[in-house]
Amino acid sequence: GAGVSQSPSNKVTEKGKDVELRCDPISGHTALYWYRQSLGQGLEFLIYFQGNSAPDKSGLPSDRFSAERTGGSVSTLTIQRTQQEDSAVYLCASSWMGTQNEQYFGPGTRLTVT
Amino acid sequence: SQQGEEDPQALSIQEGENATMNCSYKTSINNLQWYRQNSGRGLVHLILIRSNEREKHSGRLRVTLDTSKKSSSLLITASRAADTASYFCATGGTGGGNKLTFGTGTQLKVEL
Numbered sequence: 514g515a516g517v518s519q520s521p522s523n524k525v526t527e528k529g530k531d532v533e534l535r536c537d538p539i540s541g542h543t544a545l546y547w548y549r550q551s552l553g554q555g556l557e558f559l560i561y562f563q564g565n566s567a568p569d570k571s572g573l574p575s576d577r578f579s580a581e582r583t584g585g586s587v588s589t590l591t592i593q594r595t596q597q598e599d600s601a602v603y604l605c606a607s608s609w610m611g612t613q614n615e616q617y618f619g620p621g622t623r624l625t626v627t
Numbered sequence: 628s629q630q631g632e633e634d635p636q637a638l639s640i641q642e643g644e645n646a647t648m649n650c651s652y653k654t655s656i657n658n659l660q661w662y663r664q665n666s667g668r669g670l671v672h673l674i675l676i677r678s679n680e681r682e683k684h685s686g687r688l689r690v691t692l693d694t695s696k697k698s699s700s701l702l703i704t705a706s707r708a709a710d711t712a713s714y715f716c717a718t719g720g721t722g723g724g725n726k727l728t729f730g731t732g733t734q735l736k737v738e739l
């Protein structure tokens with residue numbers, strides 16, 4: 514059916530506020546990834562969920578960032594006490610299980626911290 | 628952090644010409660993938676080449692991989708104005724999972 518969807522498409526928030534970004538992966542995909550794209554850093558991996566395994570959080574830039582995936586489907590990326598350097602496009606991707614599968618990306622959420 | 632570099636950073640060609648983009652990476656990989664991005668938003672998967680493959684074709688796309696040189700190239704033949712986009716290589720590592728490490732990207736402009 515549908516591809517990966519993300520909401521909101523755009524988010525403007527004030528410095529210090531918390532934000533939640535949502536990702537709905539393709540149905541049946543067991544792997545879910547979050548990436549961030551910013552002018553200064555390019556495309557960076559943030560976190561990876563695979564089935565019921567513990568997530569790989571190695572890309573999260575600080576403890577202000579967290580993510581969860583409920584019921585093996587929808588995922589939420591939360592950024593607490595946002596800073597201006599958090600401004601970026603946050604991209605979610607999903608794929609079938611395995612290490613040789615392409616990832617399908619959502620349209621992203623553009624976050625602007627003022 | 629970026630896995631490596633892509634060159635050129637920007638490429639402008641005429642419709643009908645071929646476009647070649649190169650990607651270098653630093654660590655061992657399971658696979659290398661190429662993605663296209665329009666207007667700074669969602670990425671579209673183009674082609675995946677496994678570490679034990681040397682060349683792969685998909686329509687007007689041809690990808691090569693040289694693991695000894697840690698490099699890959701993407702060739703788009705008979706380019707069209709609709710191919711105008713940013714192109715990224717991304718490597719899937721050997722450390723488990725398939726988190727991708729992206730290159731810096733090549734901005735391709737195909738002019739009529």
